[in-house]
Amino acid sequence: MNIGIVCYPTFGGSGVVATELAKGLAERDHNVHVLSYDRPARLDTFRTNISYHEVNMNTYPLFEYPPYDLALANQMANLIEYEDIDVLHVHYAIPHATSAYLAKQILGDKATDVPLITTLHGTDITIVGSDPSYKSIVDFSINQSDGVTAVSKYLRDETYDRFDIKKEIAVIPNFIDLERFQRSDKEHFRKAISPDDEKIIVHVSNFREVKRVPDVVSVFDHVLKNDIKAKLLLVGDGPDRNRAERRCRELGVCDQVRFLGKQDQVEEVLSIADLFLIPSGSETFGLAALEAMSCSVPVISSNIGGLPEVNIHGETGFLCDLGDIDEMGQYAVDILSDEDLHKRIAKNARKQAEKFEMSKVITQYEEYYKQCRAEITEQTG
Numbered sequence: 001m002n003i004g005i006v007c008y009p010t011f012g013g014s015g016v017v018a019t020e021l022a023k024g025l026a027e028r029d030h031n032v033h034v035l036s037y038d039r040p041a042r043l044d045t046f047r048t049n050i051s052y053h054e055v056n057m058n059t060y061p062l063f064e065y066p067p068y069d070l071a072l073a074n075q076m077a078n079l080i081e082y083e084d085i086d087v088l089h090v091h092y093a094i095p096h097a098t099s100a101y102l103a104k105q106i107l108g109d110k111a112t113d114v115p116l117i118t119t120l121h122g123t124d125i126t127i128v129g130s131d132p133s134y135k136s137i138v139d140f141s142i143n144q145s146d147g148v149t150a151v152s153k154y155l156r157d158e159t160y161d162r163f164d165i166k167k168e169i170a171v172i173p174n175f176i177d178l179e180r181f182q183r184s185d186k187e188h189f190r191k192a193i194s195p196d197d198e199k200i201i202v203h204v205s206n207f208r209e210v211k212r213v214p215d216v217v218s219v220f221d222h223v224l225k226n227d228i229k230a231k232l233l234l235v236g237d238g239p240d241r242n243r244a245e246r247r248c249r250e251l252g253v254c255d256q257v258r259f260l261g262k263q264d265q266v267e268e269v270l271s272i273a274d275l276f277l278i279p280s281g282s283e284t285f286g287l288a289a290l291e292a293m294s295c296s297v298p299v300i301s302s303n304i305g306g307l308p309e310v311n312i313h314g315e316t317g318f319l320c321d322l323g324d325i326d327e328m329g330q331y332a333v334d335i336l337s338d339e340d341l342h343k344r345i346a347k348n349a350r351k352q353a354e355k356f357e358m359s360k361v362i363t364q365y366e367e368y369y370k371q372c373r374a375e376i377t378e379q380t381g
Helices: 013-027 068-082 096-111 135-144 153-162 187-193 213-225 241-251 266-270 287-294 325-337 339-356 358-380
Strands: 002-006 031-036 050-054 087-091 116-120 147-150 169-171 199-204 230-235 257-261 275-278 299-302 317-320
Touching (some): 002 013, 013 031, 013 050, 013 087, 013 287, 031 068, 068 096, 087 096, 096 116, 096 135, 116 135, 147 358, 153 169, 199 213, 199 287, 213 230, 213 241, 213 325, 230 266, 287 299, 317 325, 325 339, 339 358
Parallel strands (some): 031 050, 087 116, 116 147, 147 169, 199 230, 199 275, 230 257, 275 299, 299 317
């Protein structure tokens, strides 16, 4: 098939999943066209079956902000018309689904047999989409899609609750490359970070307020106060970094905390981790938790959103009420001080990650593409 994939180029979950899906489909001999306003972070090497199309936005004095959605619709229309696209798969509802609908309207009969599939990832529904300024257009765009998927049961249910959706939403979860995300020998790295064999706790995020990075520091402080020698590695960057640094200074733990910034090879950091913390206030799936689990790292997370579908309480880690620092801290102490418990949970974490293995989920997408193509062919005669 010739498949168009539209995504944001950021380090966030939707961009990562869309890019990895494109790479996986290309490996199965599909021709994939990736559209974005910048090259996605994970599309970092040349691949013969993947073409990248940059959405150019010219600036004019009339526009305070360049109309990305219109430039994107024009690019989509060109792609469908001149690249003989079989499926157009957009990730994130706003504005990608809206632009895709507009592109099909522009082409008319030329695009009637090209299914538009929209994958919902999270904030496009729970935050941005729920804004009254966008709600009607999100309703319309999702209902005009030929196929709709969500990355978790939680997100599917939230979408039905928040919007007037007539379409059936299929749940196709995020996935993991088990070969890339597996524990490897990084003993030299571990020795450099923890020369006295301290336990290593890791957090990975984009440091937005919803990720609650200062809570990570507070949980870490709880661990230190229980006489466990440990180091905290904070991977990523973003607007809440200053608050996290301030919390470190307030608690006097700066010497035990390392801010590593954004890391392309995050699996190398996870390979030396003893524990992963994700106390998020909103998480529609929990891809960062899955990546840690795939590297045999126990996870302590909040019990919100889609996290309970990934992190199984008492088996792959522990789930805690949002903001409950003491409970998270105590679970962290239990895992780090009990070697048998740690080994059992680490083993279970990897086993749970195997359920989300990349090839299994890509097969689900392939089958969904075929289903949507068959349905649209039947409708158009």
